[in-house]
Amino acid sequence: MLNLKSVAGALVATAMSFAPALAQNVTVVTPYLAQPGTQMFVEGFKAEAEGMGWNANIVDTAGDVAAVISRIEDAVTQNVDAIVINVDPEQIAAGLEVAKEAGIPVIGMDSGASPLLQANVTSNGYAMAAETSVYVANRIAGKGRVVMFVFDPFPPVQIRGVIADAVFGNFPDIEVIDRITPDVQDGGIADSRAKMEAILAANPEPGSISAVWAAWDQPGLGALQAIEAAGREGEGIVIVGIDANPQARDAIAAGGNFEASVAQDFVGIGKATAGVVSRAIKGEEIKEDVVYVPTVLITTANVGE
């Protein structure tokens, strides 16, 4: 009997010595895995997680936000090393509080900031607006009349307008002739087109409008339609947008007035999220509440890549 015990003990000891270092468990919870952007976040995250030898559990709740809370509770019960979310933190605060109580770090992957998160990893809206407004200022050699399309009611878009205001304001010869908030009920293209048609009618002189700066792609596309419909595409009006959606990329590739937009690096956001998770797991206190991932200016030079 005694013998048996010691044999068992030896066996256990041998097994333990061969066991690999305990892998970290990280759970990613999102209701939006069906969306292309989220898939790219997750792709980037998984690639990094594999490199670090983590067990990454990707949980998709198929649009169900309450289920995100439930799955966070489960991950906390399971005592994972970290949790990553891709959903508005305000709606899942109930789950985030449970994680905080258990001392498990939660990192947002383009989720919006919240004091319940260690950090949120996303693109810098300020920097994106700076890219396109400076592009416009340089293209028109710091001189001319500019139309702005903004949307101040939506905070992530509002900050873009603030930066463009500052950039254009810094050029004494740039005049912002209109600052338009389009109706976005129909997606923003149709109403922006109508607004742009009115501006073109009010400024009939060729060259009286130098550029259109749009806080996101749709108003820029609407303005492009208005300019083309008015037969004024030859005046060299420069249009820029932000987000680089497929329609904007097509317009840029076509080589017309729509010259530039800014693309977020979705895969990069996923990778950077893994980087923040790794820091949080090591117990580092993450001071920056928001971690920004660089964006890419898309022009005819790189739109095909």
Added chain:
Amino acid sequence: MIRTLKLYGTLIGFVTILVFFSVQLPDTFLTARNLLNITQQVSMLAVVACSMTLVMVMGDFDLSVGSMASLAGIVAALLFSMGYPISVGIAAALLVGVLGGVFNGILVSFFGILPFVATLGTLTMFSGMAFFTSGGKTIFGRDIPTEFSGFARSGLELDQIGLIGLKLPYLSLVALLVLVVVWFILEQTIFGRRLYAIGGNQEAARLAGLKVRTLRLCAFAMTGFGAAIAGLMYASRVASANPTQGSGLMLDAIAAVFLGMTMSEEGEPRVLYSLIGVLILGILDNGLTQMSVDSYIREILVGAIIVTAVAFSSITKQSR
């Protein structure tokens, strides 16, 4: 032997799942905290499944419960955002639930439209109303009073019974209350027995002098009421309201009632068995997440278990 399997197959499956997770997750599954979590996680589904049982005992369906849950959440949140007190928002949402249920009942019992078709139509209508009234947006943030969202985050302290630091969530309590009420209605009242009589043979029930139309109408109204309760619970849990957020509840609720039906001798829905169905679904989600099983595999498994249970039950029925 076959009879035992038929009656207890699903129950055996349920116990097997419990044992499986207890073995696989020895440190975390059978803990008071996790079990309390599960009761909270399934609370909304439990309320919808219990109210769904009311119409399913008559052999009817209500496919509109999910969109009714969304609509109720939106109605309450809109009123909150307009500055009305919480009680008004909740009362209005519940009223919308009853009215929607009555409307379903009228279509089914007075116009004689098949419940599947009638409630498929109202599913779309309620969903459209939720989108229209909210403008398609999620209502959240300052519009939702903290007392309302706080409800889903609090519960009865359990320190006195030795579970230090744990709470019995209020959402679980609401679900328990609905369960008791539905159980009482179905099992302890004449009204409930009449609903079962309609399910047994509607024509015979009518000939026996039952007011079949009124009874069906009442049952549908109660189901709508239950769906609205679930919608409010959901909105409280996510501190927001979105025009699609309840849509996942309908199919899960029907699945839970079906799972429950495999356990009853006559193949009838019974509310306590529906609860077992709900628990099977909820525990699978909870345990498989903890075991890090891929969410899509989880869905396949859950579907397969439902099909297996129902298939098993109908095969054993035929061989009787």
